[in-house]
Amino acid sequence: MNSFKAKAKAQHNIDTHDPITVTYRHILTTNITNKHPLRVVALVDSDAFYAACEMVRLGVDRETPLVVMQWSSFIAVNYPARKYGISRFGKDLVSVEEARKRCPELRVVHVATYKEGQAEPGYFDKPDPLTHKVSLDYYRRESKKIHQLIADSVPAGTSERASIDEAFIDFTRAVLDVMLERWPHLSKPPQDDMDSALPTPPPINWDGLGHLIPSNDGVEDPEAFDHETTWHDVALSIAAELMDNIRKEIDSRFGYTTSAGLAKNKFLAKLCASYKKPNSQSILRNTAIVGYLQPLPFQKIRFLGGKLGQAISEEFEAATVGDLLSIGLGELQSKFGDNAIWVYELMRGIDRSEVKERPDQTKSMLASKNLPKPITRPGEGQHWIRVLAAELALRLREARAETPGLWPKSIVLHARKGYESSRSRQAPFPFVQDATVDVIAAAGDKLWKELVGVSWTDKTKVSSLQLSFTGIATQETGQQNIEGFFGSRKRKRTEEEDVEKALDDAHDVGFSEFTCERCSKNIKIPWGGKEEEMQAQAIRVEHEDFHFAMDLAKSADMATAAPSKRPDSRSKTTAASSKPQGKGIEKFFKRR
Structure with missing residues (x-):
């Protein structure tokens, strides 16, 4: 049998995370890195967050079984409902009718949705995916409150928003500050x-601090430690x-x-956060x-559940982390490339990633809709543009309530037909006193007319629309247009006319995309008139020149390599052999 596939019965040569001698220098240092021997990272996760948000909004008791629907699917099931065998996936995935049979007192809530003609999302008894768009705005607002509380509870820069319901x-x-105190x-x-070892640590009373995950010998009694x-x-x-104090504060407020x-690191903290749920904390x-x-x-570990995980499982006949611990780094890299060291270390609980604070201010806002019924006539697009505009108007208004000077530089409309690459139009978004739904929809409608006017045919079927703001930044205080200095007597334009004027004056360019056959990267290129066609050709040539330069660089490092031949950038086709085959674990991930 292949030595790679042999199930090792001997003691594994693995990182046992043996204790490092902690010195006074470690305690007193101000330079804390991910290698600090006393590093502690936590992952805090809101329990069944979407369902919890709806329970708070409705004021229902915590023991009330509740599910949140998006169209015909469950997107959240609270823990009381799970006791009845109701789940979002797996063998317990059931229809709402079956769920009500299992639990007659089940509360069923559909997420809020946008509907044309309404400035804000609402809760409808039977929202229709053909006319409504899902809104997650309420969940975002609640998430932001929780993340802000966490950030305010710890030293600056030591928390990281991991997702809408998780934070590191x-x-x-x-901890070092508390120890010195x-x-x-x-x-x-x-x-x-400073390099003297610290004295013997004091005994620890683990009572009330959380679930202590058993050690290697299976001992569960904390006193035995x-x-x-x-x-x-x-x-x-x-x-x-x-952590317990922060969790109690989140619950209380x-x-x-x-x-x-x-x-000791982010990977292990996330892994053990689900050890005992809900409303608990676990210590590894x-x-x-x-x-x-x-x-x-x-x-089941993140990034190892797809093709890469399947390939590793088949290559080494492995199912658990323990099965892989006998595989040496050299053996793993010989099959999956140098970057397989990432897998090797992860299996041993090694993770060097930092907890990085993310900026609160967003630079873009996106509202999108995958259309269950494609748009087949140009006039049908305006309905969805107004729905998307309502979401952008609400989100921009909320952002400006916190930071009044915020304003987007551009508005962008993307439309996709089936599985084709999307096409887009963009234009500057002029400043107005109030970015209402009408103002944003007027800008979106103009982009839509330009977009469909170029490419619409009888066979066109638009399956996805996206309307977004980009380049969101804080404007300078006191910024005004030139009329403010001279007190013009001209009739003041309406907000809609402001939008139309800016769009007419701007040199807004539509974009298409092409996919490079060598690196699989999607490259945006302008399209429209003769001048844009010439610019598009220049972009293609420039990108091909990049690969040519990379080929030369590689050949310089290979004494036996044959001279590279520059590809003909004027050719309309590229040989299939130029497609990258991928090396190591990279080929299991989609390049972006």
């Missing part, structure tokens, strides 16, 4: 020797206190329960990492 927190800085003697190294206590355990216990995982000590990882099906 790097507690290392906060509780044990002041740690700030005074003996004989001023006392003789093994490390300073990283102390750091975890302090972080657990801080907003009514949302959360679950959390605490460990370094001595428990290996035992926790080994039985996990590795294809």
Whole structure:
């Protein structure tokens, strides 16, 4: 049998996350990196978030079974409903009728939707996907409140919004501050020797701090850990206190329960956050990492559930993390390329990624609709543009309420026909006093007319529309147009006329796309008149020249390589052999 596929029965040579000697320098440093021996990261996750939002909005009891629908599918099922075997996926995926049979008292809520003629989304008994568009605005607002509370509860720059219902927190800085406050003697190294090891850590009372994940030997009694206590355990216990306080504050102020995982890095924190849910937190000590990882099906780990995970499973006849621990780095790289070191380290709980604070201010806003019934006549597009405009108007108004100077530079309309590349038109979006639905829809309608006027045929079927603002930034205070200096007596234009004037004056260019056969990258090119065609050809040539330069660079590093031959940029076709075949794990991911 291939040695790669042999199931090793010997003791695995793996990273056991042995404790590092912690010194006074580690405690007193102001330069905290992802290599700090007392690093603690948490992942906090809102429990069944969309369902929880609707429960708060409706004021229902927490024990009330509730599901959230989007058209005919469940998008959220709260934990009381799950007790009746109702789920969003798997063997418990059922219809709403079957769900009501299983649980007669089940509350069913459809997400809010936009409808033409309404400036804000509403809750309808029977929203129609042919005329309505789903709105997640309420969930975004609730999410923002939670993330802001988290950011305000920890030192600046130590929290990261991971998704609408998840956030990472790097507690290392906060933990070190607490340690120095509780044990002041740690700030005074003996004989001023910063590299002296810290004294023996104090015992830890884990009661009330969360679920302690069992160590390698399966010991579950926290008191049995006392003789093994490390300073990283102390750091975890302090972080657990801080995390518990934040979770209680989220519940008290907003009514949302959360679950959390605490460990030495982001990967492990996210993995153990679901250990005991809902409304709990789990702690993964370094001595428990290996035992926790080994039985996990590795294809359930993020990024390993698709083609890459399947290929690894078939190559090594492996199903769990433990099955892969006998595979050496060299063996893994020989089959999946140098970047397979990422897989090798992940299986051992190694993750060096930082917790990075993301800027609050968004630079773009997008409203989109995949159309269940394609648009077949130009006049049908205006209905959906008004629906999309309503969403953009609401989101821009909310953003400007927090930051009054915000304004988008451009408005962009994308339309896609089936599986073809989308086409778009864009134009500057002029400043007006109030970006109402009518104002935004007027701008979108003009772009739509230009878009369909160029390419519409009897066979056209538009299956997707996107209307977006780009280049959102804060305007300078006191900014005004030239008429403000001279007090013009001309009739003041309406907001709609402001939009029309700016669109007429702007040199707005439509865009199409082509896909490079060598790198699979989608390149936007202008289209329309003769001048745009020449510019499009120049863009193609420039992109092909880039690959030519890369070929030359590679050949310089290969003494035996044959001289590269520059591709003919004027050719209308490219040989199929020029398509990249992909190396290592890269070929399992779609290049963007």
